[in-house]
Amino acid sequence: MTVTLADVAARARVSPATVSRVLNGNYPVAAATRERVLRAVAEMDYVLNGPASALAAATSDLVGILVNDIADPFFGIMAGAAQSEIGRPEGSGRAGGAKLAVVCNTGGSPERELTYLTLLQRQRAAAVVITGGALEDPAHIAAMTAKLTRLAQAGTTVVLCGRPPLPAGGPGAPIEAAITFDNRGGGRRLTEHLLALGHRRIGYVAGPPERTTTRHRLEGHRAALRAAGITEDQDRLTRHGPYTRRSGHEATLELLRRDPGLTAVVAANDTVALGACAALRELGLRIPGDISVAGFDDLPFAVDVGPALTTVRLPLAEAGARAGRIAMGREAVPPGGLATMGATLLARASTAAPHD
Amino acid sequence: MTVTLADVAARARVSPATVSRVLNGNYPVAAATRERVLRAVAEMDYVLNGPASALAAATSDLVGILVNDIADPFFGIMAGAAQSEIGRPEGSGRAGGAKLAVVCNTGGSPERELTYLTLLQRQRAAAVVITGGALEDPAHIAAMTAKLTRLAQAGTTVVLCGRPPLPAGGPGAPIEAAITFDNRGGGRRLTEHLLALGHRRIGYVAGPPERTTTRHRLEGHRAALRAAGITEDQDRLTRHGPYTRRSGHEATLELLRRDPGLTAVVAANDTVALGACAALRELGLRIPGDISVAGFDDLPFAVDVGPALTTVRLPLAEAGARAGRIAMGREAVPPGGLATMGATLLARASTAAPHD
């Protein structure tokens, strides 16, 4: 059988209550007694029964981190930073102790997102960090709002990371805080860079239309074009698809078919840009000699593709860490519960002036 | 307050026991009664209290997945596949129901590996999947063996994925199964490919020396060289470092300093290869014209770097899925508890015959 609190108590010749208090450190215990208890714990190799503890205390030390795609470093970096921040023990006792930070992969599916939230609710998670852009489907937003409200009621802290706050914000919103990226500004600066180089016909390989991230980046792109007086039918030069390499590949071919005169292709993110580069190479076009390419996110590999990708850097790790700290109540909630993190243009080798 | 089983029972005009049985589906309940209960559950938006349930049933529906680096797609792909397999509901009732698969990022630290295992033990996890190569430090192996033994005793199924079984195997081993990759064979075939192209002076950028993965890949490389009669001091042409791009960059510069006559560089994995490529480009060397480069793993980006990387494909997703199924008791344990998955050579554009 496994060792229980009572066993430890017997060995240390104290009551179970005392052992519990030593372990939680939330009640004064004489040093000598504590010593004795800790020794018994060590000797018996005792491990607290989490479920029992959670049941009695009505709260668990589980923290969930939801990601859209665990195989994508974009999410991996945020999740890793959040997790290491959450797992960091600090202070003592249940309140400040290290939590079990777990990441759940929704695969971008709204159903699985809700399923995981239910599962976390079932576990009475202490907090939940939801990363990545949101779906703008009204039904899903309503379902999410309802679910998050229940979670908040049950005492779970909800923090968004890289996702705008729920539309139905205002007081009573179930969200502790939201950390967002300046996708719009980043998209805008990226396109301004291309415009400054002299590009006028720019193709845009966008992400899935219903995601906030997609929309914001595209809005930034369009805003830059508009500011430059380029008003021709941009829909024709834009193509939506998933955030995959394959999509970048296909979309790029399609865009060039629609308009062979393109001098630049902007991708919704670095992964898509990779596909775009591959497609262009297959067509025998040189980058940036014949055509420029730009990505978004500055994932680690962006600097290594040939040629090094011009992109926009997002402070992913910093945002994840911050979300983790806020979830743990270790960092102040930003004013209005909303913090926006800047996006930095990184002009590298994949963009250049169009050749005459 | 949150809704409890008793509340649902009252609404459905049955006993709590009956509600529990409907929810778990492990006991016959009349169709009409079940109907009534399910309606009450839906109307009240009831969510089971996981901790209470786990306490009473002495088992939880949590499954842990340990990874070394969550930002690395190598692990993300395995973890994602395992997670989706584990989260898949199948059959009904507690035994076959969907579990909460959670991934924990150890960051490659042995302490955190043990910490997470303790945390999962505390949660009374139903199973644990440990991915990635193991550390060969005797102290850590002993600690892991002890910890895994306790987990197994507590009823947790342990499955390794991409990691050799514990040395102290044999009967009573705490491990349900181990899925390994043929790193040695893959490494060997990769180097054979280079030898066949005519390379003789090959640099090797290895991973951290104490990891099994590193050792096996290097052993394959050396075996191929030996078979080809190349016996000169290979240690001089090998350099260890972490599995990072930076390490690949530095190590490559160092190796070329040691032996400017290298015609090929083999990296311990694709990420390292990326760094190697960058270093070579900085030196003004063309790949594969001046020097060939090869990676390992065939991560998604491998085909996109310029030029497309010759590498070895590991069936990461398949291995992860299989580990997940075994953890759930949904797939037979391979004979001897050990299954090795093949490694396929992918000869692409980054390798070619050395120029005279």
Added chain:
DNA sequence: GGAGCGATAGCAAGCGCTTTCTACGGGGTA
């Protein structure tokens, strides 16, 4: 020198669920 108080430790009542054992009713069988 006795009352009062602060510092510790123990008692015992749950937390919400599962599960064994018992109860009950309605056929089928002899």
Added chain:
DNA sequence: TACCCCGTAGAAAGCGCTTGCTATCGCTCC
């Protein structure tokens, strides 16, 4: 018609921990 058994539902005893309350002890303070 009496008996059994099957199918179904309920009663109740925990699962191992936390925590409010109570008990004890050694001092300090008048």
